[in-house]
Amino acid sequence: MRLSKEVKVALLGIVAITALFFGYRFLKGTDFFTSTKKFYVIYPNVDGLTVSGPVMLNGIRVGVVQEMKLQVDNNNQIKVGITVQEGIPVGDSTIASLTSSDLLGGKAITLFMGKNNVQYKGGETLIPYVERSITTMLTEKAMPVLGQVDSTLVRLNSLLDADAKRNIQSIIANTSATTELLRTTMMANQRNVNAITANISALTTSLRETEEKFSRLASNLNEITDTLRNAPVAALIRNTNNTLQEAQAGITKLNETLSQSNGTVGRLMNDDSLYANMNASTESLNALLQDLKANPKRYVHFSLIGGGTKVKKADNVKTANKVRSATNVEQANNVEEVEKK
Template identity: 60%
Template sequence: MKFSKELKVALLGIVALVALYVGFMFLKGTNILSSNKTYYVVYDSVEGLAVSNPVLVNGYRVGLVKEMKLDQKKGNKILVTLDIEQDIAVGDSTIAMLVSSDLLGSKAIDLYIGRNKHVYKGGEYLIPYVKQSITDMLSARAMPVLGTVDSTLQRLNMFLDKDAKRSIQSILLNAEATSATLKAITLANQGNINEITSNLARLTSALRGTESKFNQLANNLNTITDTLDVESMNRAIRGLDSTITQAQLAMQRINQNNGSLGKLMNDDSLYSNLNASSASLNELLIDLKANPKRYVHFSLIGGGTKVKEAKTVKEAVKVKKADTVEKAGTVDQ
């Protein structure tokens, strides 16, 4: 059977078109020869997701994103069509998580297949979920910080006006001049600095010698401490304790009026008696100066003059009493 050239060209063109379509679909990731199932997911935002992006289960590719469409009737949500292999058990508990596939922001859909009570046959809607990526978290954290930094820079630019810049420049120039002055002073006093360094070195050497003497003194003190008789010191301390105890007992007895010394210190009768005797003696002396005849008697009978003097205080008192009685009798006569 012979074909005409036109028929051969037509058949070749059809084969070429079919091959081109199959190749194009293959490059998109769609296998037209496989019998996959189609499912739908609705997301609020699909930033980074594109057609032909993979559908994964635990990191293994089981399908691809077949189509995305903006649904204006449902608040501009995105309807995503998934082409999944038919042997994957997709059911009512399957969650389609929108996750990041790399650090550049590309997205993929990761299926979480739980315990399905009902297995889908195709054409059903899956449960949507958007997993926040590391890039999203960093962006969420970095945006407030960037805003703060921007406002800080603006305030710094406002602060650093022309006058402030001139002041900063003058401060830097003064600091440079001060540094040059310090350098000149250091060069001019290099000899003094060397002498001070030498003196410090000698002082350090002297301190080291003093340290050795202190160490020797500490060793001597340790030796003296070791040679002390601890038992003798303990006996002396015990003797001192007993002496203090006896002194305390003696003071306690004196305070309790036990014995002559206690009565003398605590009883004021002796003081009263001494005070009364002193008063009587004072009166006697005053009376003796005023009336000496009361205590000295002259007698013309018996061939001479006899003078009787009081030798003691008691005799003087008796003489005074007798003279008083004698005067009283004379008055009565």
């Protein structure tokens, strides 16, 4: 049986319309090859959510947004119909959260499963929840800042009136003049600047030479330190300690000797009677010398004829002997007193 051209065109049109219908439904998120259940969620605002938007569970797409209807009689809330794959345990504790899917404001519905006491079979209304997006938070934070910026710009515009603009222009002109004056001054003092640069260079050279001298001094100090470190300091210290110990022992022995009063040195150091006797003898000798100077004839007599010389000499000798005897007796008495002490 041959079909006419008109029938072929009609059949082709029917196939095209059917393919277009199913393709449109597929693009909207309807899966013809998987069994699904339909549920509803009521949101106060679905800004960014579109039909065929994803329904996610733990990061996996398990359904799509099928429809959205505005409920005028329910405070203009939006009733969203979603389809979920069979086998997903949707129940009375399941939360349908409206979350952000990207930074551009796109929205998706994320399912959070709880401990469901009742399992839904389809057509029930889930618990809604709207999560604040980053865009919303940034908008809330940015709006006050934008208001302040706007007011600041208004104040700045009010300040930048005609007088302020003229003042700014005069400031810019003064700055230009100051710059030109500095340039002229630098050109005029170029020779001085060159001299200063040369002096700085010479100073740098001197500092470099001084640094080299300090380096040599430091190396010499290091050599001296190494020499002192390697010197036999320990043996020198031991010898010094031995010498000091011997000197201390000698001083101790001398003190013990001096502390004994029976010896001659001990008597000289500890008894002052000998000093007293020697002082008395010195005074007697001084008196004798003074008397000899005052009366020399009493001790020495000269005669041209002779005759009385021997007698006078004898008298003088007797007188001198008496003085010596008295002195010796006094010294003997002093020695006896010292020995008694």
